Amino acid sequence: MLRKLLTIVLPIALPFVVYYLYITWARMRGAGQGQQPGYKDPPWPWLAAGGVVLMAAALIAWRVLSDPAAPGAEIVPDRYIDGQVEPSYVVEE
Numbered sequence: 001m002l003r004k005l006l007t008i009v010l011p012i013a014l015p016f017v018v019y020y021l022y023i024t025w026a027r028m029r030g031a032g033q034g035q036q037p038g039y040k041d042p043p044w045p046w047l048a049a050g051g052v053v054l055m056a057a058a059l060i061a062w063r064v065l066s067d068p069a070a071p072g073a074e075i076v077p078d079r080y081i082d083g084q085v086e087p088s089y090v091v092e093e
Contacts, residue, residue, distance in 0.1 A: 007062050011054035015047045 019042055074091040 003062070007058045008055055011058045012048075012051035014054060015050035016042075019043075019047055 023042075070092065072093050074093065076089050076091060078088050079086045
């Protein structure tokens with residue numbers, strides 16, 4: 001669940017959060033000075049595209065950096081034996 005949150009939800013939401021923070025900061029800083037950015041017409045396509053690009057980068061990085069085993073190796077998951085958790089390990093063939 002946490003992996004899905006970090007690799008899918010967070011990268012997609014990040015551009016929207018950054019845009020909202022920018023709008024809030026710009027309004028507080030330049031109150032009453034001409035045209036200010038507004039909440040009504042945000043650049044939805046650019047924000048969504050940025051989120052998809054960040055999500056793709058996160059998924060690619062997760063796949064490339066988290067593969068601990070060579071092809072054909074067997075990964076033995078964590079096991080609970082006699083009240084102790086035995087950590088996972090890789091059996092090379």
